[in-house]
Amino acid sequence: HEKHKPFPQDFLWGAASAAYQIEGAWNVDGKGKSNWDQFVRIPGKTFKGTTGDVAVDHYHRYKEDVALMAEMGMKTYRFSIAWTRIFPNGKGEVNQKGIDFYNQLIDELIKYNIEPIVTIYHWDLPQALQEEYGGWESRQIVEDFKNYSITLFQAFGDRVKYWVSLNEQNIFTRLGYQTALHPPGVKDDKLYYQVNHHASLANAAAIKAFRMYVPDGKIGPSFAYSPAYAATAKPEDVLAAENAEELTNHWWMDVYAWGEYPKATWNYLEREGIAPQIEEGDLALLKEGKPDFMGVNYYQTTTYEKNPLDGATLEANFNTTGKKGTMEDSGIPGLYKTVSNDNLERTNWDWNIDPQGLRIGLRRITNRYKLPVLISENGLGEYDQVEADGTIQDDYRIEYLHTHLVAIQDAITDGVAVIGYCVWSFTDLLSWLNGFQKRYGFVYVNQHEEGEHDLRRIKKKSFYWYKEVIESNGEKL
Ligand code: BG6
Numbered sequence: 001h002e003k004h005k006p007f008p009q010d011f012l013w014g015a016a017s018a019a020y021q022i023e024g025a026w027n028v029d030g031k032g033k034s035n036w037d038q039f040v041r042i043p044g045k046t047f048k049g050t051t052g053d054v055a056v057d058h059y060h061r062y063k064e065d066v067a068l069m070a071e072m073g074m075k076t077y078r079f080s081i082a083w084t085r086i087f088p089n090g091k092g093e094v095n096q097k098g099i100d101f102y103n104q105l106i107d108e109l110i111k112y113n114i115e116p117i118v119t120i121y122h123w124d125l126p127q128a129l130q131e132e133y134g135g136w137e138s139r140q141i142v143e144d145f146k147n148y149s150i151t152l153f154q155a156f157g158d159r160v161k162y163w164v165s166l167n168e169q170n171i172f173t174r175l176g177y178q179t180a181l182h183p184p185g186v187k188d189d190k191l192y193y194q195v196n197h198h199a200s201l202a203n204a205a206a207i208k209a210f211r212m213y214v215p216d217g218k219i220g221p222s223f224a225y226s227p228a229y230a231a232t233a234k235p236e237d238v239l240a241a242e243n244a245e246e247l248t249n250h251w252w253m254d255v256y257a258w259g260e261y262p263k264a265t266w267n268y269l270e271r272e273g274i275a276p277q278i279e280e281g282d283l284a285l286l287k288e289g290k291p292d293f294m295g296v297n298y299y300q301t302t303t304y305e306k307n308p309l310d311g312a313t314l315e316a317n318f319n320t321t322g323k324k325g326t327m328e329d330s331g332i333p334g335l336y337k338t339v340s341n342d343n344l345e346r347t348n349w350d351w352n353i354d355p356q357g358l359r360i361g362l363r364r365i366t367n368r369y370k371l372p373v374l375i376s377e378n379g380l381g382e383y384d385q386v387e388a389d390g391t392i393q394d395d396y397r398i399e400y401l402h403t404h405l406v407a408i409q410d411a412i413t414d415g416v417a418v419i420g421y422c423v424w425s426f427t428d429l430l431s432w433l434n435g436f437q438k439r440y441g442f443v444y445v446n447q448h449e450e451g452e453h454d455l456r457r458i459k460k461k462s463f464y465w466y467k468e469v470i471e472s473n474g475e476k477l
Contacts, residue, residue, distance in 0.1 A: 005413045007474035012115060012420025013466075014076035015069070015442065016377050018122035018167065020052045021429040023082065025059035029097035032088025034124035035135065039183035047435035048449040055430045056445045057455050062105050064457065065427060068443055070112035072463060073470040077114050078376060078422045079105070080122035080167065083148055090126030091144045099155050106159050117162040117376075117422070119222065120149050120206065123172045123182070130184060136173070136195040139279075142202045149206035153213035161217045163210065164295050164376060165203045168224040170252050173199060181433065190274040197276035200255045204289025221256050222295035222376040225249060227361040231305035231339050240304045240336035247335065248302075250368075253294065257369040259287030268335070293419055294365050297377035298404075301344075301357035307337035349381050349438060353400065355407040362411040362418065372417035378404055379424035381431060381438040384460065392444050392460040401462065405469070405477050423466070427457065442466055 020036050027033075040051040058065055069077055083090065085098030109116045125135050133140050149165070175182035177192035203221055210219045228248065230241035243264070250262045260283075269275035310333060331337030344352040358378070365373055380400040384392050401423060412418055428441035436447045442463040446456045468476050 003413070004409045007409065007412065008418075009473065011418070011473065012076040012117075012162075012374075012422075013470040013474075014074050014078060014115075014117070014420060014422045015424070015426035016078035016117075016119075016422035017058075017425050017427070017429060018080045018119065018124075019082035019085075020055070020122070020124045021425075021432070022056050022058040022079075022427065024053060024055040024057045026051075026053045028059065029085070029101065030088055030095040031082065031098065032084035032090070032095075033127040034082065034084045035127050035130050035183040036124050037084075038127045038130075039185070042185075045185075046433050047437070050430065050435035050449050052430050054447075054455075056427055056447055058427070059101065061455070061457075063108060065443075066105070066108045066112065066114070068457065068459070068463075069109075069114055069426060072442065072467045074114055074426075075470065076117055076162070076420055076422065077109055077426065078117035078119060078164065080119035080124075080164075081152060082124055083121065084124065084126050086151060087126065087148060088128075090129035090132075091147060094151060102156065106156055110159055115162060116156075116160050117164060117374075117420075118152065118156065118160050119164040119167050119376075120152060121145070121165070122167040125183075135184070136176075136198050137191060139198055139201070141198055142205050145202035146205040146209055150209050150213060153210060157214035157217060161214070162374075163214070163217060163219040164374075165206050165219060165221045165291075166199060167222045167376075168297055169196065169199045169203070169221065170248070171224045189272075193269060193274055193276045196252075197278065197282070200252070201282060201285055203256065204259070204286050207289035207291060208285070218292040220291035220293040220295045220371075220374065221252075222297050222374075223249075223252055223256070224297045224299075225253075225361050225365070226298075226300060226302045227357055227364060229301050229303040229341065229357075231303050231341075234306070236306040237304065240306045244302065244304045244331075244336040244338075247332070253365070253369065255286055256289075256291055257294065257371060259283065259285075259289070291371065293372045293374045294369060295374045295376040296361065296365065297424075298358050298361060298375060299378065300352040301341070301354045301360075303339050303341040304331070304336040305339050307331045307333055307335060309334045347380060348383060349434075351381075353403075355403040358404055359407040359411045359414070362408070362416045363414055366416045372419050374419045375408065375421045377422060377424040379440045381434075381440050383437060384428075384439045384444060386444065386446075386458065390458065392458060394460045394462045397460070397462045398465045401466070402477055405474065409474065409477075 228241045228245040230238045247265045425440040427443040428439040428445040431438040444458040447453045
């Protein structure tokens with residue numbers, strides 16, 4: 001029987017969201033068009049052509065949503081800012097109405113003692129920048145992202161002390177430039193690594209500027225961490241898992257924490273002729289942008305085995321319905337190949353359920369980077385049903401969150417410094433490619449692709465459960 005350390009007294013119990021997935025009001029109050037506003041209009045890209053034009057209408061209902069957060073006792077709320085509300089064209093004149101909206105939201109949170117955590121970038125790039133210079137494909141993005149970030153630091157830094165720079169750089173670049181499932185819908189491995197170099201530079205430039213504008217604040221990226229497991233104890237499978245841990249995880253986290261690219265992966269990319277082009281001053285800048293914490297979005301682990309040189313390529317990495325996370329029979333010839341892990345249960349969306357993987361991941365990060373961790377996302381996407389009596393009995397979500405919180409407490413007991421836990425998500429929201437059928441929230445939103453959708457909010461069973469967890473500071477899990 002393990003003796004647990006308690007959760008820290010100031011632990012940030014919370015939930016998270018992203019602008020495009022909740023706000024709606026896509027063309028309201030001077031907002032410019034984002035890459036997602038553009039992409040979802042291309043036939044066949046999303047489930048039933050669903051868009052975020054309305055999403056769950058948080059833009060107009062934020063007071064109701066924040067009141068529900070307060071009722072649940074939430075200590076923190078992580079949300080993202082839509083770049084196109086602040087700069088409709090990505091740069092130039094500030095749109096005051098955009099600033100006003102986030103000021104009101106932040107003030108509303110503070111009124112209830114909910115600590116705001118602001119994500120600067122959660123995937124909705126101004127379309128104008130995509131059209132002008134290819135967005136992340138050009139080094140110009142570094143300057144524009146830095147200026148956008150500084151504008152936010154100046155406008156909100158007096159009240160917002162926790163910031164997330166980029167959300168899941170590894171995912172938005174992979175889906176945007178390797179699998180083509182997200183905008184700009186490109187498949188180009190060389191460009192993918194170049195885009196990542198620009199994004200890492202932008203991340204570092206924003207963090208460096210942050211020190212001047214919000215000296216008493218804390219900032220870090222949110223990385224989508226899927227710890228690598230070896231399929232067997234065969235040395236070649238263990239090596240495959242090492243390769244994958246370096247190429248799919250350290251490639252980003254080493255750069256965030258140390259400003260260095262991992263060696264074996266760098267040398268592999270050079271041999272393949274796809275290493276990014278690095279200019280003078282780049283490596284120095286990467287070293288100047290050290291984060292205060294590692295933000296971790298954790299959903300599942302990935303298991304690997306040896307991939308012969310004539311084996312499967314990354315092509316098959318995602319199935320056609322866009323369910324990222326189902327990664328059987330994919331990989332890089334000579335390096336690794338993903339296989340299913342029969343020791344783990346799966347969700348109805350085919351994602352592994354692996355709470356211990358979170359403990360393992362937290363320990364790996366702590367040992368390697370010696371940084372505190374903010375769990376900036378973790379949660380369960382499911383098909384929730386409203387019962388005849390109007391309730392939503394999401395016991396499976398309670399079970400999922402419960403087991404992950406136990407794993408977090410195990411990790412804290414091991415010595416990991418965890419700052420907070422943001423469940424994905426507070427209300428149901430638009431699941432990028434999957435419409436509204438894949439639900440994550442503590443609060444159900446009556447929003448559907450078809451039929452009745454009056455957007456009313458209903459508290460799920462998990463809402464009441466999490467309220468007690470927070471009230472007891474994690475003693476009642
Ligand atoms: C994370 C993203 O990758 O996973 C969220 O930061 C996203 O924006 C979440 O919604 C769940 O993914 P999905 O595809 O199930 O919506």
